[in-house]
Amino acid sequence: MALFQLSRRDALIFALFALVVITMPVWTAPFGANYPGLMQKFAIYAIFAIGFNILFGLTGYLSFGHAAFLGVGSYTAVWSFKLLTMDALPALLLAVLISGLFALVIGFLSLRRSGIYFSILTLAFAQMSYNLAYSVLTPITNGETSLQLTLQDPRLIDLAFTTRGAGLPTASLFGVTLSGLSGFYFCAVVLLIAFFFAQKVFASPFGMMLRGIKSNQMRMSYTGFNTRPYALTAFVISGMYAGLAGALLAVTDPLAGAERMQWTASGEVVLMTILGGVGTLIGPVIGAWLIKYFENIFSSFNEGILSRFFDFIPAPLHDTIVAISSKFVGEGWQLTLGLLFVLVVVFLPGGIMEGVRRIGALFRRGTPPKAGAIRVQPAE
């Protein structure tokens, strides 16, 4: 069936990717990142970044408001838990649907402009959503206290079959509780599905048209394409990915707060995509993992850990090195991330994936390096 077919190269990439994701608890151990809470975030933010890249990487439209869809997905999922059932599937489906509708409206309005004006419009809509969640929409979002499960939730479907338990319930899938490692594997499977669909989009004529829009939108019009519905479809798809990621955040921790929609969260996914490689399949995933790793692990390093790490250096130099490097870890983790970002953008404008490609080209000397869709710039 055409639905499940991939080219041989894509099938190989998918198999390798699946292997990497499923064995994550093993290979993250040496980095101290193999606890379920963080691995869940690795999977979830990878989905967010993959979806964002379908818009930014293929179509060239730089959205600065995608966190709004993440937030909408989270709120929808928590409401699904509260009103219907603790099962994760209805929550995910509803979240994808609602965030898709939300993206349709915002995309329809924002795509009337391109370039910087489009970015500003999406930023404005996202900030508007964020502020509304704190003010007039409090009945839906529960404002500053965040939307949470309570002991009085109706949960119509669940309670039709079972009686109310003593404590707060956790999300489940067909009766299996999704927490810890099972929660991670659930997110991992959803990530693989999301990755597979992104591969289909990249290889399809539709994906080629999106690249055409990024490359020369005017030529697309004179070639007979109505470009706006193409860009809008890409926008809605990426909004749905964001909603899916938001719902998974709620599955792993049934709580939705407005801060998830703040502009810093929108900026974060832009950084992930550019850091990893705009327009590549794997790049945004690597970017997401790197940033989440820095945020969660690097930020917990302190002088004690550094002191042990630099043990092999003789004493007088040792203290100096520890003193200097301690500024770059712990609370200073953003300094390191910022430097890394600057270095990547200056020396590898195609992101980490361009570095991978250059190294690959060194090994295959003679064949010219294959330049991908690696332009870091919004559509004009």
Added chain:
Amino acid sequence: MTTTERNVVLHVDDVSKNFGGLHALSDIDLEVEQGKTHAIIGPNGAGKSTLLNVIIGRLAPTSGAVVFDGQVLTGKKPHQINQLGVARVFQTPEIFPDLTVLQNVMVPAFAKRDGAFRVNVLRSVDREAALRDEAEAILEDVGLADRRLSHAGALSRGDKRRMELAMCLIQHPRLLLLDEPTAGMSRHDTNTTIDLLQKIKARGMTKVIIEHDMHVVFSLADKISVLSGGRIIAEGLPDEVRGNIKVQEAYLGGAHRVEAVH
């Protein structure tokens, strides 16, 4: 002769275009016959590109209308005009620099097959063998077959022009608008392009061509309109226009004869 007998496909009807106080085009009437090559010549600033832009829907005329095959083009969007069978080669090549040469030619083929908008995420470009074969055949025609996997942005200007022509030809347009298709080409490439355009003329494609190179114009044109100061000052068969003293004055300031350029 009546219109039906002459089979006019493109009708520019009393078109004027003003930019503020500047009359770029004044009362232009133009009839292009099916299968013919109609050249528009004239000095710089005569309004040739403006006329082409009005036909293709890039500029809205101040008054008048453009009718193609019974359909009013004026007011339609560029993609709608293309879907009616009108393609255009631009003065500066408009291509997809980030895609490969082959992809550049395949994209218009999708527009022809699938229409202005279609979400087909479940198909794979790799499996579109028929379209790819057709694109490769056309690249062979324009002499770019060996560059088909190169990045289009890396092509020379002349090669970009030939690729843009291939992008139009794969759509089998019923009307092809060419804005100086050989500008910036070597003499050899110019002759190759003339041969190619003569070949597609045999297939019955109607063409409107703007050109400075008189060698190209007299090699290809069935009919010539001379534009000067936004007005058509002469129109006729190549030989008639060649001998027209008014043309020589407008076009060359009376300093040379058109033959001298030829």
